[in-house]
Amino acid sequence: MGEMTYRQAIGKAIADELSFDPDVFLMGEDVAAAGGVFKTTEGLLETFGAVRIRDTPISEQALVGCALGAAIMGLRPVVEIMFADFAGVCFDQIANQLAKYRYLSGGQSSVPVTLRLSNGAGLGFGAQHSQPVENWFLNIPGLKIVTPSTVADMYGLLRSAIRDANPVLVFEHKGLHSLRGSVDRALVPIGRASTVRDGEAVTVVATQLMLHRALAVAQSLGDEGISAEVIDLRTLVPMDVESVAKSVERTSRLVCVQEGPLGGGWAASLVSEIVRSHFYHLEAPPRIVASDPIPVPYAKNLEDSWLPSEERIRAALRASVADTA
Amino acid sequence: MGEMTYRQAIGKAIADELSFDPDVFLMGEDVAAAGGVFKTTEGLLETFGAVRIRDTPISEQALVGCALGAAIMGLRPVVEIMFADFAGVCFDQIANQLAKYRYLSGGQSSVPVTLRLSNGAGLGFGAQHSQPVENWFLNIPGLKIVTPSTVADMYGLLRSAIRDANPVLVFEHKGLHSLRGSVDRALVPIGRASTVRDGEAVTVVATQLMLHRALAVAQSLGDEGISAEVIDLRTLVPMDVESVAKSVERTSRLVCVQEGPLGGGWAASLVSEIVRSHFYHLEAPPRIVASDPIPVPYAKNLEDSWLPSEERIRAALRASVADTA
Amino acid sequence: MYTRTSAAPEIDSDEAMVRAQLAARCDRGDVEVLRTMLVIRYFEDEVEQMFSRGQVRGSTHLGQGQEAVAVGASRALRRGDSVTCTYRGHAALLAMGATAERCFGEILGKTDGLCRGKGGSMHLTDVALGVLGSFAIVGANLPVTVGAALAAQYRGQDAVSLAFFGDGSTNIGAFHESLNLAAIWHLPAIFVCENNLYGEYSRIEATTSVASIADRAVAYGIPGVRVDGNDVLAVRSAVGEAVERARSGAGPTLLEALTYRHRGHSRTDPATYRPPGELEEWLVRDPIARLAYGVVEAGVLTTGEVDDLEAQVEAEVLAGATTALGWSDPESADRLEDVFADG
Amino acid sequence: MYTRTSAAPEIDSDEAMVRAQLAARCDRGDVEVLRTMLVIRYFEDEVEQMFSRGQVRGSTHLGQGQEAVAVGASRALRRGDSVTCTYRGHAALLAMGATAERCFGEILGKTDGLCRGKGGSMHLTDVALGVLGSFAIVGANLPVTVGAALAAQYRGQDAVSLAFFGDGSTNIGAFHESLNLAAIWHLPAIFVCENNLYGEYSRIEATTSVASIADRAVAYGIPGVRVDGNDVLAVRSAVGEAVERARSGAGPTLLEALTYRHRGHSRTDPATYRPPGELEEWLVRDPIARLAYGVVEAGVLTTGEVDDLEAQVEAEVLAGATTALGWSDPESADRLEDVFADG
Numbered sequence A, B: 001m002g003e004m005t006y007r008q009a010i011g012k013a014i015a016d017e018l019s020f021d022p023d024v025f026l027m028g029e030d031v032a033a034a035g036g037v038f039k040t041t042e043g044l045l046e047t048f049g050a051v052r053i054r055d056t057p058i059s060e061q062a063l064v065g066c067a068l069g070a071a072i073m074g075l076r077p078v079v080e081i082m083f084a085d086f087a088g089v090c091f092d093q094i095a096n097q098l099a100k101y102r103y104l105s106g107g108q109s110s111v112p113v114t115l116r117l118s119n120g121a122g123l124g125f126g127a128q129h130s131q132p133v134e135n136w137f138l139n140i141p142g143l144k145i146v147t148p149s150t151v152a153d154m155y156g157l158l159r160s161a162i163r164d165a166n167p168v169l170v171f172e173h174k175g176l177h178s179l180r181g182s183v184d185r186a187l188v189p190i191g192r193a194s195t196v197r198d199g200e201a202v203t204v205v206a207t208q209l210m211l212h213r214a215l216a217v218a219q220s221l222g223d224e225g226i227s228a229e230v231i232d233l234r235t236l237v238p239m240d241v242e243s244v245a246k247s248v249e250r251t252s253r254l255v256c257v258q259e260g261p262l263g264g265g266w267a268a269s270l271v272s273e274i275v276r277s278h279f280y281h282l283e284a285p286p287r288i289v290a291s292d293p294i295p296v297p298y299a300k301n302l303e304d305s306w307l308p309s310e311e312r313i314r315a316a317l318r319a320s321v322a323d324t325a
Numbered sequence C, D: 001m002y003t004r005t006s007a008a009p010e011i012d013s014d015e016a017m018v019r020a021q022l023a024a025r026c027d028r029g030d031v032e033v034l035r036t037m038l039v040i041r042y043f044e045d046e047v048e049q050m051f052s053r054g055q056v057r058g059s060t061h062l063g064q065g066q067e068a069v070a071v072g073a074s075r076a077l078r079r080g081d082s083v084t085c086t087y088r089g090h091a092a093l094l095a096m097g098a099t100a101e102r103c104f105g106e107i108l109g110k111t112d113g114l115c116r117g118k119g120g121s122m123h124l125t126d127v128a129l130g131v132l133g134s135f136a137i138v139g140a141n142l143p144v145t146v147g148a149a150l151a152a153q154y155r156g157q158d159a160v161s162l163a164f165f166g167d168g169s170t171n172i173g174a175f176h177e178s179l180n181l182a183a184i185w186h187l188p189a190i191f192v193c194e195n196n197l198y199g200e201y202s203r204i205e206a207t208t209s210v211a212s213i214a215d216r217a218v219a220y221g222i223p224g225v226r227v228d229g230n231d232v233l234a235v236r237s238a239v240g241e242a243v244e245r246a247r248s249g250a251g252p253t254l255l256e257a258l259t260y261r262h263r264g265h266s267r268t269d270p271a272t273y274r275p276p277g278e279l280e281e282w283l284v285r286d287p288i289a290r291l292a293y294g295v296v297e298a299g300v301l302t303t304g305e306v307d308d309l310e311a312q313v314e315a316e317v318l319a320g321a322t323t324a325l326g327w328s329d330p331e332s333a334d335r336l337e338d339v340f341a342d343g
């Protein structure tokens, strides 16, 4: 399918699913006429019309619940939550309704709803528009959570999410919209990590913006003779612990890089799983490079300090490799 | 102050703070005339009057935001969120407003708001009225999170929460309302764990309902000669990792017992902290006994299976002690 | 417990007038309506007993006295239409055709309950019958009805979706967002507020800034209609008009049905907050006694036949309870199912 | 960029009538009002430039054209009253007395900015001046104003709290909950909707089910008032009446101020969705040109004095920008402060 940006991959994934299945439709604030605040859905209104591409009021609770109702009736709604942080105003509908509907009804209906949320820090939007919101939902069973880092995964995971019979939260990192890459296949399976760099000395696990930083660090350390394996987790729920475990079986060392504070984040969950199953394989304490436990600050230098830097990642990798049991 | 129930300790703590400080007031759905759905606030209206004890509409967003506004103006609001699960409908106000207000304003105001939330499973209320909601907020810096397990702690931590200059979420476990105990002092400091049983062989960390199960198991294992130290974490944020670490330095083994699924929960965060700092002290993999990653089921036997049982806790302790590095 | 029509309280002249008017509208078809209201009443009475007997735990929210709303509304719907309701939803399920057995089964947490024992009293759901769910978070079902209505419009079908909710629920954000969304998209949604004067233990005046819930329709530019919620035929025809409007593409309606719950808010509420005499006044307006009077007055049934019907329904419902009590509990491993669908 | 009054567009006869009426109400005290509106205009223009020059990043939401709402409303308040506003809140801060320097400083992320560089453009806050905050989540500030109003009532003070918000924000749940709560508690709150016809890129008709936002007051049993939001004196007097009501214990008011933003929604929006000619129509109604006309017509200032005032304010604002640009960035370690208060 050729080269495109992460932003374009989003639009194209939605367009391709709209073409594939007449039950798919998109709604959200300014997704139609304006093509989305991040211009991810440009052109969809013109191609698919106002019934399937719908601008909405600022009513996120109603939108998520509306998607649930439409899904029970057999449609496949895709809802854009403009900034992921706005999941706060519709948290009940996501966590208590969408996530639990199938279970509460004893499996009477599937709930094929996709929520798309623009995620993450780094752009100076302030504390209410910059959060890595994927960590808000880890303790809510019933949701799948997807965090694509590459153009191909953005495309393929979004298509898989729309086809999935369950609620899927797809986090689109705002800092990656302009990333370029090529898309080689249609569907990327939800729930499988991908090893983006092979290595022997240490396993590094990351997602989204942090994946790219981790990769850059791994490459630079490679020049120094430290061979780091880099795994893009891609999906947080269900989490592909097995792939990480297999890598750790070889490297015996684990570093997780997480945008966002440590407490309640995915990295801690992953570490606790790995130490449970591979405690005796580990030759160094698993490390987490995470953000400070503070709201995302606005000033550029403060926000830059908040995001795990390549320096911090490099230091963690070096420390991990230096440790001996 | 003598013997009372956990339920009474709640009412008494609020009453004592109402007496102590005229800026303290309580609001919530049916907290006044009816004395609260769980009867925790009985008699307060009669003693303190309708200005300070306020029944409200079913408008949780408005209530939490109203508390924030009143707090900025110098009052000390206490808000009851009847079932903790209803934090979903006011999640934005808690996570994006209350938690971030001080930071966003550069420290212009403190935010002395206490939210009281009835928490947890075990009573057959179904998936939307039974969640251990404390785990929803771990990744939201700016909130203190308190989970009292005993009558004395319920009393003392709630008083400390109301006096705190910051937003504090106080989770009151529904399964402990009838617990009896004696209250010996006024304030229990937020942020300190308490060692409720000394032991040498393994450190067990738990909160609320699980604390009592862990304690029962520790006692029964004591009879078999396995000496488990039991720590009641009491506060999840800020977390007293140090007390746990000190215990682990002696026992070299850690088991966390958590109501609720593993992903995104406090136990994983604690384990990741401990393995980071005490990896080489550990003689066994830290274990987490948690709930299934499913919504809380309704049928009694299913709900009972969902909650970590004494059997599962016992098995984890035995396994931990049996492990050798 | 249900007082047979034959022993119902004396009525006053106001009530006599209401009943005369109702009787004038009754016909043969309304026997089925009466029967369904009786099923609900006996069902709720029996759930109450099950709780007192300790056969179930948790909580339950009974609807004795409010039967006319669910039954009247459901009788204005047809196959393909859908409904969402609240934790106080047993009536809606039974009105839409769920069997007493499977409803009891769910409340008892049985594997053959409507939701395999996973939902419970507050979550009775029967998608096949068009009951998309009972929602235990106040206001949460309204957006779901909006979505079901959108699905009908999207597909060019003339189905409608109807949401039941309480007076107190009109103060929560989801109510507002839902009505606005349904209004601007002209969706075939009907919002039926069961105004029973209380939200939990609080009277409506203490929590709600408007005298009549129907007045809130102004904020959405849609019709707001108040109806006697204890007159099942009045409810049916008011909902019928709203359904008509919805099917024709003219958009949603907010309907306020004035009614009363005979019991407390939930299992643990003795309802001591009611002014003395209030319950008694409303017992006089019992929707079942009213319709029973109507069918007799209209010559459709004799009082003896009404008495027989009551006895028959009571026996049926109790038999349903016995059946459900005999069902097995779910297997422990069943709890892990129904979280995610395949594919 | 701001067009000096001396070069303002031609006006039509409707506008002439509005201005004549406004002039009749002008007096000497309104020079300060004019000055403040000019400060805001030049401030917003300069923020726009800072973004184009790459001196700041992130996003910003400008309010050129809407100055009369913040300035008129603030002039009806007194010390001890409070205000909450939105991401489009620069005008409210400046109207309440914040200096241009410290507002610029915050937008530039400087350590001497209003919020020490931690909040940014969407979060300007000055509690000492009574501006409790700029809130970037739509609707989130309304409950906060309700709380501030409650604090006044609780203490028996006659202070009021006023919330600014947009037309689009009236479709979110928090709006509804806040108005209901303020109404039933008769709180001294004033809800000022700046209806600028758009929520982001969407016209009000596409998202909002009611023709006039003021009509939504019916749902809360409170007064709903629509006012010309480009007539600063009209805003001041309408808010003044609402404040009066609030102070007297009669409860909240919903006020709709009809206005228009000259720029797009945010930095990245060229506002191509506007029908041709619409902006030009509203430029004719520019609130600043109107008041400038008024003070001249009323004999308070000459056109030359207006011109001087404009030049003077422009120079002051630009000097403020220069000052703020010279401030230092926060220390990296500062980020860890202000999360929790001691004690």
Ligand SMILES: Cc1ncc(C[n+]2csc(CCOP(=O)(O)OP(=O)(O)O)c2C)c(N)n1
Pocket (backbone or CB within 6 Å): B029, B058, B060, B082, B086, B089, C088, C136, C137, C138, C165, C166, C167, C168, C169, C170, C194, C196, C198, C199, C200, C265
């Ligand atoms: C968001 C939320 N807040 C509070 C509750 C607790 N609650 C359950 S029912 C109820 C009262 C609802 O009153 P109303 O809407 O009038 O319905 P009724 O119970 O009278 O049928 C409340 C407050 C809830 N379930 N959800």
Ligand SMILES: Cc1ncc(C[n+]2csc(CCOP(=O)(O)OP(=O)(O)O)c2C)c(N)n1
Pocket (backbone or CB within 6 Å): A029, A058, A060, A082, A086, A089, D088, D136, D137, D138, D165, D166, D167, D168, D169, D170, D194, D196, D198, D199, D200, D265
């Ligand atoms: C809960 C939430 N949803 C969406 C947004 C994104 N957003 C910011 S401003 C805005 C439009 C608001 O329109 P209006 O209330 O009319 O105010 P205006 O910007 O016109 O002043 C939207 C949708 C948000 N900030 N918060």
Ligand SMILES: [Mg+2]
Pocket (backbone or CB within 6 Å): C166, C167, C168, C194, C195, C196, C197, C198, C199, C200
């Ligand atoms: Mg009610």
Ligand SMILES: [Mg+2]
Pocket (backbone or CB within 6 Å): D166, D167, D168, D194, D195, D196, D197, D198, D199, D200
């Ligand atoms: Mg607007």
